[in-house]
Amino acid sequence: MIEWLAIPAMAFGAALLPKKKLSDEKKIQMIFENRKVGINKGDTFLHPKLIRKYNHHTYTTYIYSLPLGVPSEAFEAFIPVLKDGINKDVEVDFDGVLKINVFEQGLPSSWKYDDDLLRPNKWEIPIGKNHKGTLYHDFEKYPHILVGGVTRFGKTVFIKEAFYSLLINQMNNAEFYFLDLKGGLEFGKYLGLPQVKSVASDVFEAAEVLSGIVENLKKREKFFREKGYTNIVDTPITKRTFVIVDEGAELSPNIIAGEGKKYAKFCQAALSEISRIGGGLGIRLIYCTQYPTKEAVPMQVKMNIVTRISFIAAAQIASMVILDEKGAEDLPSIPGRAIYKIEKNRVVQVPYIDDAYMLKKMEERENDIIQAATNRKPVNHDRSDEHGENKTPSANP
Numbered sequence: 001m002i003e004w005l006a007i008p009a010m011a012f013g014a015a016l017l018p019k020k021k022l023s024d025e026k027k028i029q030m031i032f033e034n035r036k037v038g039i040n041k042g043d044t045f046l047h048p049k050l051i052r053k054y055n056h057h058t059y060t061t062y063i064y065s066l067p068l069g070v071p072s073e074a075f076e077a078f079i080p081v082l083k084d085g086i087n088k089d090v091e092v093d094f095d096g097v098l099k100i101n102v103f104e105q106g107l108p109s110s111w112k113y114d115d116d117l118l119r120p121n122k123w124e125i126p127i128g129k130n131h132k133g134t135l136y137h138d139f140e141k142y143p144h145i146l147v148g149g150v151t152r153f154g155k156t157v158f159i160k161e162a163f164y165s166l167l168i169n170q171m172n173n174a175e176f177y178f179l180d181l182k183g184g185l186e187f188g189k190y191l192g193l194p195q196v197k198s199v200a201s202d203v204f205e206a207a208e209v210l211s212g213i214v215e216n217l218k219k220r221e222k223f224f225r226e227k228g229y230t231n232i233v234d235t236p237i238t239k240r241t242f243v244i245v246d247e248g249a250e251l252s253p254n255i256i257a258g259e260g261k262k263y264a265k266f267c268q269a270a271l272s273e274i275s276r277i278g279g280g281l282g283i284r285l286i287y288c289t290q291y292p293t294k295e296a297v298p299m300q301v302k303m304n305i306v307t308r309i310s311f312i313a314a315a316q317i318a319s320m321v322i323l324d325e326k327g328a329e330d331l332p333s334i335p336g337r338a339i340y341k342i343e344k345n346r347v348v349q350v351p352y353i354d355d356a357y358m359l360k361k362m363e364e365r366e367n368d369i370i371q372a373a374t375n376r377k378p379v380n381h382d383r384s385d386e387h388g389e390n391k392t393p394s395a396n397p
């Protein structure tokens with residue numbers, strides 16, 4: 001009798017015991033099994049096989065071999081399933097083997113820009129924090145960036161931190177042309193800086209500014225040919241020109257009505273030209289839009305920009321336009337959270353900067369900033385006036 005009672009009593013006791021937490025390794029295995037990740041071979045089903053595991057300080061890497069015939073691309077779409085199943089941030093990579101990084105902590109939902117992030121004399125800007133540290137973008141390696149994402153999620157803040165970093169890192173050598181097509185409200189206030197050459201606030205002004213830049217581009221091209229230069233990074237020329245467009249859709253001939261249409265057409269053609277040949281000649285394009293459609297992002301511009309940044313996208317299709325793949329629509333709705341793509345995608349939290357910080361710091365260094373621009377002449381010893389740096393933009397098309 002006692003024995004007979006012992007079984008339910010034990011079962012009841014076991015039910016009271018706290019359940020052993022499944023390890024991440026076990027969870028991944030169960031997800032593979034439940035989602036039937038793998039391939040049928042005769043009577044058996046082959047799943048990815050764990051071959052190694054590395055514990056890092058803040059994350060663990062699991063390395064799997066894939067059964068032959070399982071496409072590696074299938075795992076990109078699998079990331080949200082893994083994230084939900086493990087309830088941690090996950091990164092998936094494939095180089096011969098499948099690598100799954102499981103991070104112990106999520107990204108911060110916000111962090112402040114600080115001058116410690118600056119890299120003096122370099123053309124690098126902080127893109128944001130990911131799970132492994134702070135990522136930087138180097139304009140000398142990748143001259144242009146395409147930025148997209150719905151309104152109020154951090155495009156303008158990103159442009160500001162890029163502008164501030166470049167200005168302070170390279171006050172002798174950087175110059176900026178803003179096509180601030182939301183009425184010049186964001187960047188008009190920086191027009192007093194000698195490094196800021198123009199702030200165009202509508203399609204007509206944009207056409208005038210771009211006309212000057214393209215004219216200058218042709219001269220640079222000729223000069224490079226004469227000198228036998230192929231890429232500015234291999235020359236003694238230290239100046240770089242940044243063309244920053246916010247909002248690109250305002251230059252779309254399909255959106256603009258009336259008189260502005262032909263100016264918009266010219267602007268899109270000019271931006272295509274800049275993205276195509278400007279990189280090697282020292283012109284860097286940062287092109288932002290909240291309407292990632294083919295009207296707002298001309299095909300040439302898109303094709304010539306390798307680096308993409310997408311804040312949360314309204315839909316899969318918008319993510320496809322900016323990143324050429326889905327994913328940005330699944331970002332959490334946190335301002336400043338973005339996918340930074342060069343070759344592969346990395347989720348980052350962009351540092352937060354505001355005008356008050358920028359203006360305060362610029363004021364502190366006002367003399368240096370002005371002096372840098374005044375002393376600019378000897379910097380480009382190899383460049384003659386034919387580069388047109390002192391000329392005003394030419395007339396409209």
Ligand SMILES: Nc1ncnc2c1ncn2[C@@H]1O[C@H](COP(=O)(O)OP(=O)(O)OP(=O)(O)O)[C@@H](O)[C@H]1O
Nearest residue numbers: 110151152153154155156157290335336350351352
């Ligand atoms: N990196 C960030 N970290 C924290 N908060 C941010 C960040 N970027 C943006 N924000 C918050 O989101 C607000 C909107 O950002 P921002 O003006 O950059 O958006 P936007 O995408 O440019 O919008 P719009 O298209 O309307 O200009 C900011 O005022 C700020 O409160």
